[in-house]
Amino acid sequence: MIVLALFVEFAVLSFVAFGGATALLPEMHRVVVVEHGWLDDTTFTHLYAIAQAAPGPNVLVVTLIGWKVAGLAGALATTLAMCLPMSVLIYLLIDRWESFAGRRWQQAVSLGVAPLAVGLIFSGATLIAQAAGLGWSGLALVATVVVVCLKTKLHPLWLIGAGALLGALGLV
Amino acid sequence: MDYPQNPQRPDLRALFFAFSSVGLSGFGGVLPFARRMLVEQRRWLSAEEFNAQLGLCQFLPGPNVVNLAVVVGKRQAGLAGAIVAPLGLLAGPLVIVLLLALLYDRYGELPLAQSMLRGVAAAGAGLLFAMAWRMGAALRDKALFLPFSALVVLGIAGLRWPMLWIMLGGLVLSGGLAWWRLGPRR
Structure with missing residues (x-):
């Protein structure tokens, strides 16, 4: 029952998805590509690329992985698994948020989680760059995007578009 | 003055479409669009309320914007709202991304598609490194x-x-x- 397995895997992951679905990229890769062999490296990076190029919340990369592994049922299973547990929790907690916001333990968790999220996003970036099988020109593009993104206010969509164009021209 | 159509209590359809427009307008993160819709356009939340509610959404793991939709939906229309708002947020983008997935199934093997996707993945990796850098700097x-x-x-x-x-x-x-x-x- 691959759909059920997907649902359980992703529902568990949703509890440690500090930094959103993006933070889960490395773990999704580990589970889906390395552990189960449901997808290969190339397909995984392609799905990430498609999610980047489409409008909507970042969580949609999860939808695409579910789709590719197990079709429509897989897409719904992973998306629901990623969103449902926290949605239920937040529905129950929001009225009490005021009463624990700012408490020492709450601040400690917020502070403590932040560096972990940084590490997760960085790992995801490393992994996508690795799995995409980039050559020197591809790595140069990665570096250029980092610099442009940090130094200018250019909308990310332009950088995505530039990546697609350079790719189409056979330069990446 | 107590019309049922009070702008402070939007009906479920309004909630659904308001969040749909947010979901469909954002590329690479829709939170700024959610803020604009909630605080500036519909005025369902004040700026302070937005920040306070976002606090829990960012404190908990998971997709922040989906969490935010649940919170706003509950506030505006109870349990039904908490279901309808995230559905609105995700439905449109979900359909688009699945259509793209169909295209990918069909044409993904073409060399042109492969090289374009490799270019986009490279740019996407760059965006992630930049995001990690910013978060680290903060x-x-x-x-x-x-x-x-x-x-x-x-x-x-x-x-x-x-x-x-x-x-x-x-x-x-x-x-x-x-x-x-x-x-x-x-």
Whole structure:
């Protein structure tokens, strides 16, 4: 029952998805590509690329992985698994948020989680760059995007578009 | 003045379409669009309310914007709202992304598609590095906390250990350090 397995895997992951679905990229890769062999490296990076190029919340990369592994049922299973547990929790907690916001333990968790999220996003970036099988020109593009993104206010969509164009021209 | 169509209590359809427009307008993160819709256009939340509610959404793991939709939906229309708002947020983008997936199934093998997607993936990796850099730069007490980022990278990207254990361990160590740093008086 691959759909059920997907649902359980992703529902568990949703509890440690500090930094959103993006933070889960490395773990999704580990589970889906390395552990189960449901997808290969190339397909995984392609799905990430498609999610980047489409409008909507970042969580949609999860939808695409579910789709590719197990079709429509897989897409719904992973998306629901990623969103449902926290949605239920937040529905129950929001009225009490005021009463624990700012408490020492709450601040400690917020502070403590932040560096972990940084590490997760960085790992995801490393992994996508690795799995995409980039050559020197591809790595140069990665570096250029980092610099442009940090130094200018250019909308990310332009950088995505530039990546697609350079790719189409056979330069990446 | 107590019409049922009070603008402070939007009906479910309005909630659905308001969040649909948010979901469909954002590329690479829709939070700024959610803020504009909620605070500036519909005025369902004041700026302070937005920040306060976002606090819990960012505190908990998972997709922040989906969490935010649940919170706003509950506030505006109870349980039904809490279901309808995230559905509105996700339905449109979900359909688009699945259509793209169909195209990918059909044409993904073409060399042109492959090289375009490799270019987009490279750009996407760059965006992720930049995001990590920004988040790292925003950390408090970098000398103390950046080593935890490095350990996570080592464990996840280097050793490929399961994320669950790394996060639980990291949370105990890094959160424990934060707890100690915060001191009893805060």
